[in-house]
Structures are given as C-alpha cells and as structure tokens.
Amino acid sequence: MSLFNKIFSSIGIGSAKVDTKLYQEKFEAGHEVTGIVEVIGGNTEQKIDEIYLSLLTTYVKESNDRKFNQQATIEKIRIVESFTIGVDERKEIPFSLKLPYDTPITMGKTKVWIQTGLDIKNALDPSDKDYIGIAPSPIISSILNAVYDLGFSLRKVDCEVAPYKFRSRLPFIQEFEFVPTNGAFRGKLDEVELVFFQKSSDTVEVIMEVDRRARGLAGLFSEALEMDESIIRFTVTSRDIPNIKQQLSNTIHSYC
Incomplete structure (x- = not known):
C-alpha cells in the first residue's frame, strides 16, 4: 500500500461500509433481536478494531426553561473481535442482542433504533441506523x-x-x-x-x-x-x- 493510500484510509476516504440486516422489525422487551452485519471493504485494506451494536432512543430534557431531545443508550454490545477487511471484501457476521426489559415501547413520539458501528483506528468510523418496533408485553x-x-x-x-x-x-x-x-x-x-x-x-x-x-x-x-x-x-x-x-x-x- 502506498503512503498516499494509507493517509486517505486514516481519514475515512475509501473506508469500509457496514449494513445491518434484521430478520424481523418488531419485538417485545426481553426478546432477542437477531440478524447479520455485512461489512464491505473499501479501496484499501483496513483493520477493524471492533463492531458494536447500540440500542438507542431519545427523551425530553429541560434546562433553563427550554426543552430538548437527549439521546440515551439502552444497551451496547461488541459482537466481534478485531479483524482485517480486504479491498472490496465482504464479510457477514451473525449477531443476537437481547432487548432489556426497560426498552421503551414505540408508541407516540417514542422511537427506538439499533446503530451498528465499526471502530477503525484513526478513521471516520462508518455506522448504520435501523429503526425497530417495540410492542407492549x-x-x-x-x-x-x-x-x-x-x-x-x-x-x-x-x-x-x-x-x-x-x-x-x-x-x-x-x-x-x-x-x-x-x-x-x-x-x-x-x-x-x-x-x-x-x-x-x-x-x-x-x-x-x-x-x-x-x-x-x-x-x-x-x-x-x-x-x-x-x-x-x-x-x-x-x-x-x-x-x-x-x-x-x-x-x-x-x-x-
């Protein structure tokens, strides 16, 4: 790999891409979310330090008589150890994430999503966002x-x-x-x-x-x-x- 390509890789140009595919989109708290994380290599070979899944939502917070939405992490797990992804290489990594019982129900303004991220040292880490439905028990x-x-x-x-x-x-x-x-x-x-x-x-x-x-x-x-x-x-x-x-x-x- 030339020095020029190494520099571009370190700032996220030509970096790997990630796509999460769920087997279903609606769940109950306490149940498991299963699917596959697909990683596609970019223009240069890169080391992926970890792949993590975050279960997220937002809530209303008030400060100085002003209300705003704050993001909250309900759960976060690492699904794979470090590995190297080659140029244009594809990897599929199965995963299972158990939804905590305190996961909010997706009614009204409440939204819940899974965000998948790749941790690439010194790079702009790519991520993928997938909304899911949480039904009441x-x-x-x-x-x-x-x-x-x-x-x-x-x-x-x-x-x-x-x-x-x-x-x-x-x-x-x-x-x-x-x-x-x-x-x-x-x-x-x-x-x-x-x-x-x-x-x-x-x-x-x-x-x-x-x-x-x-x-x-x-x-x-x-x-x-x-x-x-x-x-x-x-x-x-x-x-x-x-x-x-x-x-x-x-x-x-x-x-x-």
Missing part, C-alpha cells in the same frame, strides 16, 4: 386495554427525564398520559399517567399518577399547589390479568 397490553375500557383515551406517550425518586439504570422514564372521555371518571379526573417498570416476563411494576379535577375554591387551591395529584405504586403479575380492569377501577376510584 402481554401484561402491559392488558393494563392499557383495561384503561381504555374504563373510558380513557390515550393523549400522549413520551420519554422524559426521570425524577430522582424514580431513577433506575436509565436516565428517563416513559409516560403514558390518559384523559377520561367517557365512563365513570369523566368529569372527576383531569388525567391519569402511567409508567411501567417491567421486571420480568410476568411481572410489571406500575406507577400511576391520578390528577383530580378541581372543584370549588378549595379544589382550585389544591390544584395550584399540585395537591390534587396522587401517586400510587403497585405490582401487576400475569395472574392479575383476568381481573386487572376491576383492580384499576377500584384503585382510581379510591383517589377520586
């Missing part, structure tokens, strides 16, 4: 369906920076915001917010915030001080699914 689906059946409509789903008391390994939580549009809670509540912490395939911890509608001067005073909000924390297992609608109704009624 059967337990979370049953909770969401029960809330719908109680007369609530989904107003917003978003990932926001996690309050300190709810902080886990990730810097954000995913909030599901519902408003009562019919049924027993219409006129009694302003909204209900749900946050899910999936612990295993059959256990979900739920944080529910019930925002009562202000009534009279006392109610307006409470609303101004945010005293009209109640936060409830409880656990739902797969055994609770048949009775989850009634359990949610009783819990919400107790804070109306």
Whole structure:
C-alpha cells in the first residue's frame, strides 16, 4: 500500500461500509433481536478494531426553561473481535442482542433504533441506523386495554427525564398520559399517567399518577399547589390479568 493510500484510509476516504440486516422489525422487551452485519471493504485494506451494536432512543430534557431531545443508550454490545477487511471484501457476521426489559415501547413520539458501528483506528468510523418496533408485553397490553375500557383515551406517550425518586439504570422514564372521555371518571379526573417498570416476563411494576379535577375554591387551591395529584405504586403479575380492569377501577376510584 502506498503512503498516499494509507493517509486517505486514516481519514475515512475509501473506508469500509457496514449494513445491518434484521430478520424481523418488531419485538417485545426481553426478546432477542437477531440478524447479520455485512461489512464491505473499501479501496484499501483496513483493520477493524471492533463492531458494536447500540440500542438507542431519545427523551425530553429541560434546562433553563427550554426543552430538548437527549439521546440515551439502552444497551451496547461488541459482537466481534478485531479483524482485517480486504479491498472490496465482504464479510457477514451473525449477531443476537437481547432487548432489556426497560426498552421503551414505540408508541407516540417514542422511537427506538439499533446503530451498528465499526471502530477503525484513526478513521471516520462508518455506522448504520435501523429503526425497530417495540410492542407492549402481554401484561402491559392488558393494563392499557383495561384503561381504555374504563373510558380513557390515550393523549400522549413520551420519554422524559426521570425524577430522582424514580431513577433506575436509565436516565428517563416513559409516560403514558390518559384523559377520561367517557365512563365513570369523566368529569372527576383531569388525567391519569402511567409508567411501567417491567421486571420480568410476568411481572410489571406500575406507577400511576391520578390528577383530580378541581372543584370549588378549595379544589382550585389544591390544584395550584399540585395537591390534587396522587401517586400510587403497585405490582401487576400475569395472574392479575383476568381481573386487572376491576383492580384499576377500584384503585382510581379510591383517589377520586
């Protein structure tokens, strides 16, 4: 290799390319993403120090009264040791990535993607970005369906920076915001917010915030001080699914 080609390779000209091919595009948290990473050599032989997969999303963060999107890494793994890719050579590397249980569901504004990157020393590292869908688990689906059946409509789903008391390994939580549009809670509540912490395939911890509608001067005073909000924390297992609608109704009624 001439010196001229070595210099061009080190700044990313003629460098290798990467393309990730997934066997499917929709998953549940806790399941595995499988596929193949295809690496295509460029105009010069190059050493690839590593190939890594990052599972990413964004969340809303506020600073100085301004909101902006912050990127968060949910998971990152290395899938191969260092190797050399020749000129125009093709390599296919199979991989498997288990989605953590706290991977957010792709509803509302929430997007999740896998970014594949090559680590090439002293080069502009190429990468590939693939969006995937994350469906709610059967337990979370049953909770969401029960809330719908109680007369609530989904107003917003978003990932926001996690309050300190709810902080886990990730810097954000995913909030599901519902408003009562019919049924027993219409006129009694302003909204209900749900946050899910999936612990295993059959256990979900739920944080529910019930925002009562202000009534009279006392109610307006409470609303101004945010005293009209109640936060409830409880656990739902797969055994609770048949009775989850009634359990949610009783819990919400107790804070109306």
